[in-house]
Amino acid sequence: MSPTVLSFASALGWAGALGTVVAYALVSQKVLSATSRTFQATNAAAAAMLTVSALAHDSLPSAAANVVWVLIALVALVRSRATDPSGTAETFETGAVPAEDPRSAPLDVVAPDLDREPVLA
Numbered sequence: 001m002s003p004t005v006l007s008f009a010s011a012l013g014w015a016g017a018l019g020t021v022v023a024y025a026l027v028s029q030k031v032l033s034a035t036s037r038t039f040q041a042t043n044a045a046a047a048a049m050l051t052v053s054a055l056a057h058d059s060l061p062s063a064a065a066n067v068v069w070v071l072i073a074l075v076a077l078v079r080s081r082a083t084d085p086s087g088t089a090e091t092f093e094t095g096a097v098p099a100e101d102p103r104s105a106p107l108d109v110v111a112p113d114l115d116r117e118p119v120l121a
Contacts, residue, residue: 001056005056006057009052009053009055009056009057010053010056010057012050013049013050013052013054013057015046015049016045016046016048016049016053016066017050019042019043019045019046019049020042020046020047023039023042023043027039035076035080037077037080040073040076040077040080041073043069043072043073044070044073044074044077047066047067047069047070047073048066048070050062050069051063051067051070054066
């Protein structure tokens with residue numbers, strides 16, 4: 001492979017690596033939701049770039065892992081599209097959970113009865 005092609009593939013690899021790190025950092029800092037389309041699209045694009053770089057450098061295990069990463073992100077994007085075709089749901093763009101979502105309801109806490117004798121089995 002020509003040095004120019006390898007240089008281009010390496011540049012793609014660096015861009016892909018930067019994309020995955022930035023996406024992960026934004027999720028970790030709660031700027032993006034892990035279910036957001038922005039996060040999933042960034043992951044898909046970055047993993048595709050890493051795949052090209054890995055293939056150019058004959059790193060098949062890395063290429064295979066990144067192909068799987070692309071597929072995971074694409075499935076998440078397709079599922080989010082099915083859930084919200086307009087792309088306006090807050091859960092996909094801002095990470096906010098709508099109030100009517102049962103996952104956002106407070107949990108009932110049941111305190112132990114401290115006046116009762118413990119039963120030993």
